Amino acid sequence: MKSKKLLLVLAMAAIAVTFSFSVQAEEGVTDTEIHVGQWGPQTGPAAPWGSVARGTDALFKMINAEGGIHGRKIVHHMFDDAYNPAMTKAGVKQLQESTGMFAWVVGVGTAPGLSVMDYLMEKKIPWVGPASGSQHWITPPQKYLFAVYPLYNLEAKALVRYGVNRLMKKKVAIIYQNDDYGKNGLQGANEELGQYGMKLVAEVPVEVKDTDMKPHVMRLKKSGADLVLLWVSPTHAVRIVGTAKAMNYETQFVSTSTCSDFPLMYKISKGLWKGVIAAAFGELPDADHYLMNKYKNDAYAKFAAKDERWGTFYYAGMLFAEPFVEALKRCGRDLTREKLVKELEGLNNFRGIGGSITYKPFDPKDPSCRQGMREVFLIECLDDGKIKKLTDWMQIE
Amino acid sequence: MIDFFQMVVSGIAVGSSYALMGLAMVMIYKTSEVVNFAQGEMALLSVFVTFLMLDQYRLPFHIAFPAALLFSVFLGAFLEFAVLRRATEANVLGRIIITIGMEMVLIGIVSWKFGADPKTMPFPISPYDSAEIGSVYISTLELLSLLIALSLMISLFLFLKFSRLGMAMKATQQNRTAARLMGIPTNRILMITWGISAFIGCVAGLLIAPVTMQPYMMWDPMLKGFAAAVMGGMTSLPGAIFGAYILGITENLFGGYVSIEFKSVVAFVIIVIVLCIKPSGLFARHYVKKV
Numbered sequence: 001m002k003s004k005k006l007l008l009v010l011a012m013a014a015i016a017v018t019f020s021f022s023v024q025a026e027e028g029v030t031d032t033e034i035h036v037g038q039w040g041p042q043t044g045p046a047a048p049w050g051s052v053a054r055g056t057d058a059l060f061k062m063i064n065a066e067g068g069i070h071g072r073k074i075v076h077h078m079f080d081d082a083y084n085p086a087m088t089k090a091g092v093k094q095l096q097e098s099t100g101m102f103a104w105v106v107g108v109g110t111a112p113g114l115s116v117m118d119y120l121m122e123k124k125i126p127w128v129g130p131a132s133g134s135q136h137w138i139t140p141p142q143k144y145l146f147a148v149y150p151l152y153n154l155e156a157k158a159l160v161r162y163g164v165n166r167l168m169k170k171k172v173a174i175i176y177q178n179d180d181y182g183k184n185g186l187q188g189a190n191e192e193l194g195q196y197g198m199k200l201v202a203e204v205p206v207e208v209k210d211t212d213m214k215p216h217v218m219r220l221k222k223s224g225a226d227l228v229l230l231w232v233s234p235t236h237a238v239r240i241v242g243t244a245k246a247m248n249y250e251t252q253f254v255s256t257s258t259c260s261d262f263p264l265m266y267k268i269s270k271g272l273w274k275g276v277i278a279a280a281f282g283e284l285p286d287a288d289h290y291l292m293n294k295y296k297n298d299a300y301a302k303f304a305a306k307d308e309r310w311g312t313f314y315y316a317g318m319l320f321a322e323p324f325v326e327a328l329k330r331c332g333r334d335l336t337r338e339k340l341v342k343e344l345e346g347l348n349n350f351r352g353i354g355g356s357i358t359y360k361p362f363d364p365k366d367p368s369c370r371q372g373m374r375e376v377f378l379i380e381c382l383d384d385g386k387i388k389k390l391t392d393w394m395q396i397e
Numbered sequence: 398m399i400d401f402f403q404m405v406v407s408g409i410a411v412g413s414s415y416a417l418m419g420l421a422m423v424m425i426y427k428t429s430e431v432v433n434f435a436q437g438e439m440a441l442l443s444v445f446v447t448f449l450m451l452d453q454y455r456l457p458f459h460i461a462f463p464a465a466l467l468f469s470v471f472l473g474a475f476l477e478f479a480v481l482r483r484a485t486e487a488n489v490l491g492r493i494i495i496t497i498g499m500e501m502v503l504i505g506i507v508s509w510k511f512g513a514d515p516k517t518m519p520f521p522i523s524p525y526d527s528a529e530i531g532s533v534y535i536s537t538l539e540l541l542s543l544l545i546a547l548s549l550m551i552s553l554f555l556f557l558k559f560s561r562l563g564m565a566m567k568a569t570q571q572n573r574t575a576a577r578l579m580g581i582p583t584n585r586i587l588m589i590t591w592g593i594s595a596f597i598g599c600v601a602g603l604l605i606a607p608v609t610m611q612p613y614m615m616w617d618p619m620l621k622g623f624a625a626a627v628m629g630g631m632t633s634l635p636g637a638i639f640g641a642y643i644l645g646i647t648e649n650l651f652g653g654y655v656s657i658e659f660k661s662v663v664a665f666v667i668i669v670i671v672l673c674i675k676p677s678g679l680f681a682r683h684y685v686k687k688v
Contacts, residue, residue: 043508044613045613178658205657212407212648212649214411214649215407216657218400218403218653234515239609243536245525245527246525247534248527264515267517268515268517270517270524307512
């Protein structure tokens with residue numbers, strides 16, 4: 001009888017001990033490792049943006065090679081979702097519920113991100129730096145979601161402001177991808193033009209599947225626009241600029257940061273990208289900048305695949321993850337999700353290779369508390385895809 | 398009015414690539430009743446091989462292009478011989494699934510070997526120059542595509558009508574058992590059909606690639622070509638061509654006058670309407686099997 005009681009006590013003690021350990025240790029964090037997840041298209045039509053995830057991966061490998069963060073290595077779990085929200089959701093759930101991620105970083109695309117946002121937020125899992133400038137991340141703001149990418153409508157405002165004030169353009173039009181990404185640009189352009197008492201002379205939507213751009217360009221040409229905002233994918237942008245050339249339509253094209261990889265754009269447009277102005281939110285690829293040099297030499301040169309290009313998307317993958325890394329460092333050895341959130345909220349004018357990043361303590365009524373970057377600068381494409389900086393950082397509210 | 402003509406001309410221009418893809422699909426469908434969903438990707442691989450020859454090995458155009466076309470013929474013949482012919486027990490549906498599988502494998506090979514970044518094919522003429530007829534623009538590349546497509550269609554027509562091989566192909570299409578009894582090596586004919594079909598697809602691909610090329614570039618032309626072929630009756634070569642140009646023009650007019658958002662969808666709406674009114678397509682003769 002006595003031994004039975006003893007056994008029971010021992011068993012209860014064992015359960016209590018196990019239970020207390022599982023409560024104390026944060027999910028995805030061990031003595032030597034921090035598990036971090038990320039999705040990104042490595043196949044499918046959006047695969048050119050896949051280099052974002054590979055960039056983040058190289059950054060984490062560099063950090064690990066330098067000893068990790070407070071004695072812990074970052075274990076980066078990235079998977080290919082082919083830009084398909086159903087695959088994103090399946091992949092995130094699988095990794096979260098089998099291995100257990102401490103947090104999620106970057107993740108390309110508005111639609112894939114939206115498919116997992118609610119899931120991550122309900123489970124109170126931090127997600128830092130979605131690679132998309134959608135307003136969904138911050139309206140309404142979420143306690144555990146920290147946006148880095150400047151909003152697309154902000155880029156549109158900056159481009160319109162420059163076009164109207166500096167280039168003295170009178171007729172502004174937009175050609176936009178008919179989805180959330182494109183409509184954000186449309187909204188920004190409309191708002192900014194409203195301030196000058198102007199209106200868009202043409203709004204031309206493009207479906208992702210469209211390949212023939214003649215009807216679209218014809219509309220632009222008919223409107224007589226002398227400034228055209230391109231809010232489309234890189235391949236569509238090239239087709240539009242090419243079709244305009246073939247139809248003898250001359251105008252100033254300006255574009256979102258999505259098409260700001262000038263060496264690539266110049267090459268695939270066979271030189272037509274020259275003269276195009278784009279928004280940018282990160283240092284230029286050949287910038288002589290301390291961190292850019294470090295990333296290029298210690299992350300890219302050592303850990304990138306052989307034929308990987310040091311392109312805008314690639315190092316953007318590092319840029320988006322910088323606030324996360326900084327907050328991890330500030331957390332110290334005692335790492336929890338709540339502490340990570342607190343340290344992220346403490347970032348004030350933090351600057352890596354992008355614009356300055358500031359968050360504020362969580363306020364459900366203030367979207368800006370979770371929008372890190374609020375500034376862009378404008379660049380122009382020169383011969384051979386070389387880049388000319390047109391403006392300094394432009395802060396836009 | 399100029400707008401209207403511009404839209405019609407643009408429609409004809411874009412119709413050429415649909416027509417070529419449609420022709421290629423009809424060729425295979427007629428002989429084997431298989432809708433070949435790998436058609437676009439067969440062309441894709443040939444196009445990227447051309448890119449490799451031009452960009453990396455710096456071969457001149459007059460070698461690279463014929464070599465690519467030859468490669469496409471072998472690729473088509475090889476796929477028929479190595480994959481399709483092995484599926485002896487498979488029904489038509491099964492074989493269609495096999496082509497979807499081949500499509501995925503081919504696109505996988507291209508993505509793996511060449512990466513996902515968009516590229517452009519070096520080409521003898523610029524895709525961005527244009528000819529101006531009145532006030533209507535047509536790019537020189539599109540003009541070239543139109544000419545090539547038309548001459549290819551005429552040669553194909555003459556080939557099928559007058560050459561011995563063409564006759565043998567037609568015989569195989571109409572009744573394979575009877576053809577075999579007449580001493581026609583039907584297996585070889587099938588293989589040749591796949592080769593020719595891949596050749597036509599490759600021409601379409603080579604004419605699309607100078608603008609942009611990435612692993613998914615052939616999907617849309619293939620679907621539109623398929624749509625055109627279905628509209629024309631799937632077994633009729635002139636039907637596919639006619640369907641393709643109608644499709645190109647309607648798309649452009651619809652985009653210009655009705656709604657640009659639904660421009661791409663219009664192809665499939667037309668198919669539904671045509672199939673409701675004339676279930677076997679506009680040009681196909683309706684066969685009734687006698688028991």
